[in-house]
Amino acid sequence: MAKRKPQLIAYHVGVTLLTMISVGTVLLLLMGVGKATIEIAIINGLLVVFAVDYVARLVLAKNRKIFLIQSAFDLLGIIPLHPVFAFFRLGRLVRLIRYHHLFWRLRLNSKWTRAYHQFIYKTGFIYLFSFSVTIIVVSAFLFSLTEKQSLANALWWAITTATTVGYGDETPHTAIGKIIASVLMIGGVGFIGLLTSTISGFFTTRGQQVAASQEKHEQADFDQLLLKIEALTTKVDDLQHQLDTTSRHKQR
Structure with a gap:
């Protein structure tokens, strides 16, 4: 290195x-x-x-x-x-x-780092998350300007709107504010839905991979056990053959 x-x-x-x-x-x-x-x-x-x-x-x-x-x-x-x-x-x-x-x-153990890299990049989580946050932040900034709200309140409004929680404590009153809210509802909810499905899909796939890996190991152990049993059976047959041969020699 x-x-x-x-x-x-x-x-x-x-x-x-x-x-x-x-x-x-x-x-x-x-x-x-x-x-x-x-x-x-x-x-x-x-x-x-x-x-x-x-x-x-x-x-x-x-x-x-x-x-x-x-x-x-x-x-x-x-x-x-x-x-x-x-x-x-x-x-x-x-x-x-x-x-x-x-x-x-x-x-x-490097398994955690590999799983992290796979989750962040290979699933596209980083891109979906970035787009989701960008939509929320831009909407909050525009909402703050049009509705004369503080940035903190605007960000809170954007998060509750994008996640479909909608407490109703902050609402748009101007026409431009309502347009911003509409764009956020359509775009934000869509990306957050994709984000949620990506997370659930990753863990579902990981669970299936772990189960398949365990099944593969169990099958390998079972096959190895069968080979040992077969070898032991062969040795017992050889021993029985030797005993039969010895017994016939004694009878003569």
Whole structure:
């Protein structure tokens, strides 16, 4: 395995620390612990840092299309609608763990990492999730502008509308707001439905694969047992033949 450059390792360590600080600060803000003004200042400062980092990596990327797909969570993590979007930055840590093969270095089972990669990328979950969040975020932003609502309330409205929960505490009153709501109902519900079916389909397929694997192992064990029984039967027949031969010799 090729050695990682010290500068790259230092950069990744710095990203990890900043990610943990941002997530921890958001948790403190949501729980009402500490001074909100200081926590908001830290959150906004780190938002700028991660935004600059994202743009720099996008400019330097050799294949921007692949970068946009693989860094979908990073883009969601720099959306300034609500501090909770900082939790999407944890996806960056997962990629860093896979990049440095930390599970392999720690001699941990790699089945989890393979299942994670299969679930996130091969099923198309990352794309559906990104589209769903994008529709919700854009709708919330437009709703906030047209209905003169705060970004937090607009985001809450968009989530409850897209998931068909519809508490009714926030509703559109303008014509443009109703159009936005209609688009969100059609597009958001469709993508979230696909998202739900993708998750259930993945676990159903995984269950079937596990059951088939167990059945295969059981069949292999059964076949091996039959071979042992057949070999034992052959040995018993040979022993019986030898006893019969010895008995006939004695009778003579």
